[in-house]
Amino acid sequence: MTTKAQTEAARAVPSDSGEPRYEVFELPEHTVEIVSDSGEGAQKCGQILGAVTAKMGNGVWTVEIIPAEIEPPPRSPAGGSGNRVRIGSEPVTNWGDETQLMVAFNEQVLMGRHRLNALADDATILLENIWADHPDETIRAAWQEAQSELEKTNYRIIEVPMQEQCLTVVEDPRRGKNMFVLGMLAWIYDRDLDLCRDQIAHAFRKKSEEIYKRNVELLELGYGWAEENLDFRIHIPAQPTTDPMVVMNGNEAVALGAIAAGMELAAMYPITPATSASHELGDVFEKFGGVVHQAEDEIAAAGVAIGASYAGKVAYTITSGPGLALKTEFLGLAVMIEMPLVVVDVQRGGPATGLPTKVEQSDLLAAIFGQPGDAPHVVMAPATIEECFHVMVTARRIAETFRTVVIVLSDANLATGVQPFRRPELDPAWVAAPPDLSPVPEGLKPYDWDAKTGLSRRFVPGQPGGMYTVTGLAHDESSRVAYSSAVHQRSSTMRSRKIAVLQSTLNPPEVYGDDSGELLVVGWGSTRGAIEEAVDRLRAEGMSVSSLHLSFLSPLEPGIKEIFSRFEKVMTVEINYSDDPDAPYINEENRRRGQLAWLLRAQTLYDVDCWTRVLGEPLRPRAIANAIRQRIETVEGDIA
Amino acid sequence: MTIPVNSLLQCALDDERVFERSDYEGPVPRWCAGCGDHSVLAATQRLLADEQFQPETTVFVSGIGCSSRFPHYLKTYGFHGLHGRALPVATGIKLHRPDLDVFVVMGDGDCTSIGAGHWVHATRYNMDMVALMLDNNIYGLTKNQTSPTTPQGYPSNTQPRGSWLPALNPVEATLGITNASFVAQTAEWIPPHLFATIKAAYHHDGFAFVRILQRCPKYTAPLFEEGLKNPDSIELLVHEDGVMVDGLENVYKNQVRHDPGDIHAARRLAEEDGRTRLGVFFRDESRPRYEETRHLQAITAEEKVTRLSEELDLHAV
Ligand SMILES: Cc1ncc(C[n+]2csc(CCOP(=O)(O)OP(=O)(O)O)c2C)c(N)n1
Ligand code: SF4
Ligand SMILES: [Mg+2]
Helix, strand or coil: CHHHHHHHHHHCCCCCCEEEECEEEEEEEEEEEEEEEECHHHHHHHHHHHHHHHHHCEEEEEEECCCCCCCCCCCCCCHEEEEEEEECCCCCCCCCCCEEEEEEHHHHHHHHHCCCCCEEEEEEEEEEEECCCCCHHHHHHHHHHHHHHCCCCCEEEEEECCHHHHCCCCCCCHHHHHHHHHHHHHHHHHHHHHHHHHHHHHCCCCCHHHHHHHHHHHHHHHHHHHHHHHEEEEEEECCCCCCCEEEEEHHHHHHHHHHHCCCEEEEEEECCHHHHHHHHHHHHHHCCEEEEEECCHHHHHHHHHHHHHHCCCCCEECCHHHHHHHHHHHHHHHHHHHCCCCEEEEECCCCCEEECCCCCCCCCHHHHHHCCCCCCCCCEECCHHHHHHHHHHHHHHHHHCCCCEEEEEEHHHHHHHHHEEEECCCCCCHHCCCCCCCCCCCCCCCCCCCCCCCCCCCCCCCCCCCEEEECCCCCCCCCCCCCCHHHHHHHHHCCCCCHHHHHHHCCCCCCCCCEEEEEEEEEEEEHHHHHHHHHHHHHHCCCCCCEEEEEEEECCCCHHHHHHHHEEEEEEEECCCCCCCCCCCCCCCCCCHHHHHHHHHHHCCCEEEEEEEECCCCHHHHHHHHHHHHHHHHHHHHHH | CCCCHHHHHHHHHHHHHCCCHHHHCCCCCCCCCCHHHHHHHHHHHHHHCHHHHHHHHHEEEECCCCCCCCCCCCCCCCCHHHCCCCCHHHHHHHHCCCCCCCEEEEEEEHHHHHHHHHHHHHHCCCCCCCEEEEEEEECCCCCCCEEEEEEECCCCCCCCCCCCCCCHHHHHHHCCCCCCCCEEEEEEECCHHCCCCCHHHHHCCCCCEEECCCCCCCCCHHCCCHHHHCHHHEEEEEECCCCCCCCHCCCCCEECCCCCCCCHHHHHHHHCCCCEEEEEEECCCCCHHHHHCCCCCCCHHHHHHHHHHHHCCEEEE
């Protein structure tokens, strides 16, 4: 068994020739991915590596590589499943650029990633070696074909006898390679083996002791093999912090945030990539007096959440784009009857079934404007996994204070990304109070709108003297069906006013970088880390670029116009579709722009440009930087 | 998830108050003269007074349609929501507040067409509530369109040469749903039977589905003529565990003893054979109720924070 101490010792051990056996690369950051066929456990390997790395004080951002099918055919380029871990010595805010080290369980999943341009030009690849001499002729041929394609690249491919090694411990190597690989990576990145063991114990806590032991054996086998055979290690200095930290993905953060907010009912219908939040919650919610209700469909889920809110405590419903579409009518009802409701939309690629497992930010305008009729409400977007937790507390409060719907736009990038963040300092004041069932004061009406703010107090069944019927029909202060036109004008005004009142309580967003300059890049949601990293790089090159990230999309935060006025040009960067301005037929009048750009143009009258992509993956800082460089050149061209 | 009700206050209120029927009456209903919805409202108000319901812990949830205006005409809490979606809202209310008495009022279009999925699942959830389906065999509010329960051949604005398909039989359908626990049928023009049936539904522990044959003099008057004029066209299902109304035997001579515990007999009786059968077809209080299996004790904010902190420990770095 290899211990940490022995590892340290190994550093100094020269090979027979007197040269060090391996080279240690000191790097500020590195990105590794582990990809296998579905069911071979590469995801678990990546998750454990990410958790261990976070615990050691490195910055981490983990992204799942997920095929749309549960068990796609083995050895298929599109069927690769795994995890991509970006490790830094500083906190890591996004998935970064191309992968530098890859572990591939077969050459087909490697080809899949290669064709997606996921790998750096000079990436190192640790590839399972059984396929070249496989008894199946078609497999050998496929391997050969892949080899000829790979020969044209600059990758450094190291063949690893994963199966051969694993067979010394397990009968079915498909069930063991992932821990062998974890061991190899633990050696390469000098990860603490005790932490790896702890994390394995946690990951397999529902399995037997025997399975734990076998996995640890495989871990140690992989570690030892790497030590014997590899000629490089990567050292990324860690900065252990004294701040207590937690590590989780965005969906887990949403689930735990809902608990912190005191919600007691989550109504949902399964849909990727939202469902895992309910898995997390389903596991623990009962301890908090909470229920995850799996409804018969998304419409019912919305109705159940609204019913629970009506009965006294704000509930939430969680879904993704297709489900949000189904909830539309109920969202309009909640706005109309001023029923607090939190809706989480974990966005994926669309329209229709679209890209179920892949990130996109295409639901923004649907979230804000998607309800027929005028339905003013709040739309927020967490930018980090930490914010996925806290947004639930804020959303619940806003929903309740303003008696309105709050839609929280997360996305697949946040949902599946794993990142350490400061442990929330929980506060009982975040928890929704039990409903006040005291008698309603004489004369108070169910919609006693304050003429200036539109705010009113909500009655809850059980309160004597408050009996009234909520109705989706236009209604007056007493919730009586309106038969005169003036009533609708007035109640619409009151519902709309609340949104302005909320806006008046918000702070202007902070500019990242200089307060003024040539170009301001505006983003929202999960792209924050990538945009700011791109801005940092460009500023280091001497460019005059800043960025602005919006947490509220409806209402927009105050002061945006004033901020825009300090820049020569404003553009958004988003993960949604926009027409390329130079494409055939596209002109100023018909160009379909990024959704935030569309919104900002309408609200500010600034000529907001955009750069957007729908590649089914998070944006890369490098790609953003390239796009910005081009725009800067255009600005300079315009001036010259 | 119970909400701690201020029990002192509750007792004080309980002791002093006696409710008259008028205490449950809201504004004057705006249904057409002679509309059967009036009778259902009257029977319901009678039941509320009879059982001394507390108006503030009673909730009527409805969809959209003529019949769904129901809650507006009562002085209890009410939720007049979306077409077809009363049941999910009621499910949310009951999940969160099992202490509330929940009634659901739906039209035939509401329940068996746009809300059909929820009807199936609410039946299976078997939560303790009363579901009244006011079946006038037509879409009333939207002015005379065919509903799933419109008899074959009966014309409407959307199927002027008569409904193309055989009518859906809501009693038979509900009896076919797993975990159904109470299925009854009544007619609003027989007030004592209507009252007794709603009352039995209320006293049932579980989801009590009542199809109420409801006259719509505006659009479907001919469909109810026979039932009104000819008591012999009606057959009453009688049993101590079902509904027995003294005196009705003088008018409704066709009476069948039916044990509501017998699901097979219930299904046979529900089949279409030209007879209109009123009474409790099926009743079984032993079926699991969703809100019971999901019922949890409320915990304090401080306790939540402590437990959440333990949860965060599992994610600690
Ligand atoms: C989503 C939606 N679709 C259609 C309507 C229009 N609509 C209102 S009531 C109704 C049918 C009413 O028939 P029923 O449920 O039988 O109730 P009744 O009026 O007969 O009591 C329809 C189609 C609506 N309000 N909402
Ligand atoms: S249209 Fe029919 S159902 Fe509607 S109120 Fe008139 S009579 Fe009643
Ligand atoms: Mg009808």
